[in-house]
Amino acid sequence: MPVLEHSKIVGALFATVPLEKAASLLRGSSVVYDGPSLFIIDSDNCVIAHSKVFRDERMYLGSSCSFFDFMSGLLTADENEYLRKNIGEIQETIFLHIKQNTIPGIFPLPRFSTQTDGNSSRFPPRTGCTHSEKNTFYKAAVLFIAIVLVVILFMFILYILLLKYRKIKKLSQTTIDKSGLYLFMLSPNGDAVKCDKNFIQLLGFPEKTDSFNFTQFMDKNQTLFPLSSIKKEDSFRLSLRMPNGERIYLLVQIIGDSERGLYQSFAVDITKDERIQEQVRNFAYTDITTGLPNKKSCTIKIGELNKKCMKESFRSSFIFIDINNSRKILEVFGDKLSGMMLHEAAFRLSNIAHAFGGTLFSLGNDNFVIIFDNYDEEDDVINISKKINNTFLTPFSVGDGTFDVTCRIGIVFCLEYMKQTPVSPNDVFRYGEFAVSCAKTSNGLFVFDMEKYISIANELDVEIDLLQSIKNNELELHYQPVYNFKTRAITGFEALLRWMSPKHGNVPPAVFIPIAEKSGFINYLGDFVIDNTMNFAEKVKDRNIKVAFNVSTIQFMQADFVNKLITKFREHRLAFNSITVEITESCLYGRVTEMKEKLELLRNAGILVSIDDFGTGYSSLSYLKDLPADYLKIDRSFIKHLETSEKQQAIISSIVAIAEALDIIVIAEGVETKEQLDIITSNTNCYHIQGFLVAKPMPETEVLDFMVNFDGLDDARSTETD
Ligand code: C2E
Ligand code: MG
Ligand code: MG
Numbered sequence: 001m002p003v004l005e006h007s008k009i010v011g012a013l014f015a016t017v018p019l020e021k022a023a024s025l026l027r028g029s030s031v032v033y034d035g036p037s038l039f040i041i042d043s044d045n046c047v048i049a050h051s052k053v054f055r056d057e058r059m060y061l062g063s064s065c066s067f068f069d070f071m072s073g074l075l076t077a078d079e080n081e082y083l084r085k086n087i088g089e090i091q092e093t094i095f096l097h098i099k100q101n102t103i104p105g106i107f108p109l110p111r112f113s114t115q116t117d118g119n120s121s122r123f124p125p126r127t128g129c130t131h132s133e134k135n136t137f138y139k140a141a142v143l144f145i146a147i148v149l150v151v152i153l154f155m156f157i158l159y160i161l162l163l164k165y166r167k168i169k170k171l172s173q174t175t176i177d178k179s180g181l182y183l184f185m186l187s188p189n190g191d192a193v194k195c196d197k198n199f200i201q202l203l204g205f206p207e208k209t210d211s212f213n214f215t216q217f218m219d220k221n222q223t224l225f226p227l228s229s230i231k232k233e234d235s236f237r238l239s240l241r242m243p244n245g246e247r248i249y250l251l252v253q254i255i256g257d258s259e260r261g262l263y264q265s266f267a268v269d270i271t272k273d274e275r276i277q278e279q280v281r282n283f284a285y286t287d288i289t290t291g292l293p294n295k296k297s298c299t300i301k302i303g304e305l306n307k308k309c310m311k312e313s314f315r316s317s318f319i320f321i322d323i324n325n326s327r328k329i330l331e332v333f334g335d336k337l338s339g340m341m342l343h344e345a346a347f348r349l350s351n352i353a354h355a356f357g358g359t360l361f362s363l364g365n366d367n368f369v370i371i372f373d374n375y376d377e378e379d380d381v382i383n384i385s386k387k388i389n390n391t392f393l394t395p396f397s398v399g400d401g402t403f404d405v406t407c408r409i410g411i412v413f414c415l416e417y418m419k420q421t422p423v424s425p426n427d428v429f430r431y432g433e434f435a436v437s438c439a440k441t442s443n444g445l446f447v448f449d450m451e452k453y454i455s456i457a458n459e460l461d462v463e464i465d466l467l468q469s470i471k472n473n474e475l476e477l478h479y480q481p482v483y484n485f486k487t488r489a490i491t492g493f494e495a496l497l498r499w500m501s502p503k504h505g506n507v508p509p510a511v512f513i514p515i516a517e518k519s520g521f522i523n524y525l526g527d528f529v530i531d532n533t534m535n536f537a538e539k540v541k542d543r544n545i546k547v548a549f550n551v552s553t554i555q556f557m558q559a560d561f562v563n564k565l566i567t568k569f570r571e572h573r574l575a576f577n578s579i580t581v582e583i584t585e586s587c588l589y590g591r592v593t594e595m596k597e598k599l600e601l602l603r604n605a606g607i608l609v610s611i612d613d614f615g616t617g618y619s620s621l622s623y624l625k626d627l628p629a630d631y632l633k634i635d636r637s638f639i640k641h642l643e644t645s646e647k648q649q650a651i652i653s654s655i656v657a658i659a660e661a662l663d664i665i666v667i668a669e670g671v672e673t674k675e676q677l678d679i680i681t682s683n684t685n686c687y688h689i690q691g692f693l694v695a696k697p698m699p700e701t702e703v704l705d706f707m708v709n710f711d712g713l714d715d716a717r718s719t720e721t722d
Pocket of ligand 2: 549550
């Protein structure tokens with residue numbers, strides 16, 4: 001086993017005694033061994049202890065290393081051989097020592113003879129390295145080569161990465177260049193620093209510039225900088241007027257967080273897009289034919305005036321111009337010439353507008369408006385309008401020929417602005433349209449009149465909704481009874497049309513019937529009334545009552561009206577004289593002969609005839625003898641003042657007398673009070689009564705109940721009911 005000193009082998013110990021013995025030997029030894037470490041091996045050549053352990057307690061090292069293997073790892077081949085050869089001698093020496101109870105024996109290696117006995121000469125001179133040195137050397141060499149390789153690999157990788165980085169950087173720079181992104185750092189005050197050279201080039205600054213401030217090139221109304229807060233991903237649009245006069249639009253995007261008050265940003269040149277958008281905007285605000293600002297622009301202008309009027313009161317006026325014969329010109333001469341004519345008209349109008357400080361707009365087709373923000377006198381505006389009329393007196397030279405072009409002018413004085421009230425652009429246009437339409441009948445010039453406008457506009461509004469009334473189920477017939485005071489019986493009902501409009505409420509027939517007559521819708525209404533009345537008549541046909549309905553003059557004068565009515569009457573298989581047609585007195589005016597023929601046809605077919613509202617118009621008893629009438633209804637206006645007017649009573653008496661003579665039954669309409677009833681029945685001999693005293697017009701559903709429950713007029717009814 002090796003003897004070590006300071007971890008170096010200086011000899012070998014060899015012992016063949018049992019372990020216990022060797023240990024006690026060492027302990028009991030008189031020799032104080034203070035030299036190099038001692039190792040004890042067992043009979044199997046395994047190292048089992050060393051001197052340091054002996055001093056305290058024995059310790060089994062547990063190594064299973066063979067002594068010679070162990071040694072051969074530490075000695076050169078020659079030394080090994082030497083050791084093996086001389087092992088016998090050593091053994092003897094050791095036994096000797098054991099007997100003498102001294103140390104088991106030390107076999108010093110000749111080359112490390114610190115405690116040797118001079119046997120070093122027995123060892124051959126050392127010629128090479130030991131195995132372990134060689135191993136160490138190899139290991140070191142391998143380690144070194146490995147390190148060198150790793151370093152080379154690392155350098156190589158670094159180089160590759162560097163190449164890639166450069167490539168990427170170059171690529172990204174090219175990409176950035178190509179993408180049109182200009183990098184720079186932005187401060188909240190609008191300073192652009194560390195600007196990309198392309199950015200500088202774009203903005204037209206000298207090459208060496210690398211910073212500037214945006215505010216220097218922004219319009220005064222752009223109050224973007226200083227930015228109160230700025231954060232990553234903010235973006236804004238800038239419009240810059242560059243020193244060379246060029247306008248550049250930029251979209252600036254913040255992409256980094258603040259670095260000492262500067263934010264990494266990039267700008268994109270959006271000038272092209274903005275120009276296109278500007279063109280589109282212009283296009284949207286310009287009339288293509290005339291090149292004038294269009295209705296949209298005009299709306300904006302009115303919006304501006306509306307804003308202004310909130311601050312101060314002023315007087316604005318609008319002159320609306322409508323070219324009269326432009327449609328004819330378009331039809332006869334086509335698009336091109338018509339366009340040229342409008343162009344010429346626009347030119348003439350713009351001259352006048354500019355001369356008097358107005359702004360001209362095209363409202364589309366052949367409509368124009370000149371707005372005067374503030375006028376002094378209404379007469380000034382009227383005079384300008386006359387000048388417009390005059391400018392059209394000169395014929396238009398368009399193409400090869402000349403045209404006479406005239407126009408209509410509607411003036412709207414915007415009184416709202418004097419009261420500091422805004423007015424909706426749509427209202428202004430509507431007023432203008434109305435004024436222009438009125439100008440047709442006012443020598444080509446009309447000043448807007450609000451009262452007239454409201455009454456007509458309401459009517460138009462009602463008319464539009466009335467057209468939908470049938471479809472929307474808003475119409476219904478109500479029935480008002482006619483009472484025979486003599487027989488104390490209900491003898492008939494009059495169908496009265498009701499329009500329950502969701503928008504206008506319950507519109508009285510006195511309002512909507514004239515509107516329907518004007519629009520021609522009365523024929524549809526009339527059909528509705530006839531159909532429903534006949535249906536109702538069918539339901540009450542067993543009750544011996546007559547059902548009357550009203551017919552408008554316009555409806556009655558339709559060529560096929562009488563035939564249509566007779567056909568429907570027959571279709572419903574109604575009894576003769578169960579239906580009454582009420583025509584107004586005014587219907588007879590100027591056409592008694594014609595009416596006579598028509599009424600006769602009706603009567604022959606079994607339809608009764610009633611002359612309604614007698615006393616309101618024609619009021620001639622003379623025609624009664626010529627007309628085939630069954631009833632005469634005295635208008636409510638006669639009944640109203642019956643109590644106080646004996647004259648009225650006398651008139652009614654004579655009407656009743658004549659009617660009776662002609663076999664015509666007189667019905668008093670609008671009887672509301674017991675007094676009226678008494679006077680009529682006692683002084684005029686008129687016994688047929690229709691009025692609120694008997695009952696108000698009621699829906700069909702209530703009619704049957706009413707008839708069952710009605711007890712006659714003697715009972716409770718004595719005062720006004722309405
Ligand atoms: P009219 O044919 O003379 O109808 C009588 C009108 O007097 C009805 O008014 C009725 O409600 C009202 N009346 C009846 N008794 C009294 C009363 O005691 N006091 C008051 N204050 N009024 C009473 P309504 O329903 O408003 O009709 C007015 C007019 O409209 C009718 O006068 C008629 O000319 C016309 N009309 C009604 N329905 C139709 C219709 O279906 N077709 C046509 N063409 N015209 C109709
Ligand atoms: Mg009537
Ligand atoms: Mg009447």
